[in-house]
Amino acid sequence: MTDLGSRDRESSGAVFVAKAEELAHGQSLVFELMVDDLRQTGFVLRHGDRLLAYVNRCPHWNVDLDFGDGRMYDERIDRIYCRNHGATFVPQTGLCDFGPCVGSRLQLLDVVVDRDGLWVLGDTAQSPERQASPEHEAPPDSSRR
Numbered sequence: 081m082t083d084l085g086s087r088d089r090e091s092s093g094a095v096f097v098a099k100a101e102e103l104a105h106g107q108s109l110v111f112e113l114m115v116d117d118l119r120q121t122g123f124v125l126r127h128g129d130r131l132l133a134y135v136n137r138c139p140h141w142n143v144d145l146d147f148g149d150g151r152m153y154d155e156r157i158d159r160i161y162c163r164n165h166g167a168t169f170v171p172q173t174g175l176c177d178f179g180p181c182v183g184s185r186l187q188l189l190d191v192v193v194d195r196d197g198l199w200v201l202g203d204t205a206q207s208p209e210r211q212a213s214p215e216h217e218a219p220p221d222s223s224r225r
Contacts, residue, residue, distance in 0.1 A: 093202035100124045100131055100198035110136060110150040113202035122189055122200060125153055125160065127171040133189035133200045134174055138162040140181035
């Protein structure tokens with residue numbers, strides 16, 4: 081477990097996402113943060129034993145994936161999806177695999193878990209071209225297995 085000190089939280093633009101560890105598979109929480117000096121919405125998604133965080137913005141139209149209700153995952157197809165035009169994204173990587181933005185990616189956000197819970201690091205948003213990898217995800221929650 082990584083400890084993110086209060087000074088690191090402030091300097092990184094970190095946002096605490098309350099109760100993220102309690103999310104069940106497929107559930108998400110939406111929050112606000114600063115990315116590229118702009119106020120954005122992001123979301124944390126529980127996918128299996130991982131917590132993944134992305135900017136809540138479709139690379140096709142630059143609009144929120146959801147309609148403001150925080151629902152952007154469809155368990156039937158195991159995909160994050162844009163409710164505006166149906167583009168689908170692989171949860172583990174953010175890669176669009178169907179729709180008008182095939183080959184584009186959602187913008188990945190770094191997450192850190194410390195003794196207080198889950199923090200999303202806004203100023204460290206990864207470029208959409210960067211593929212999600214385990215070091216950018218919250219560690220698996222062994223209590224969920």
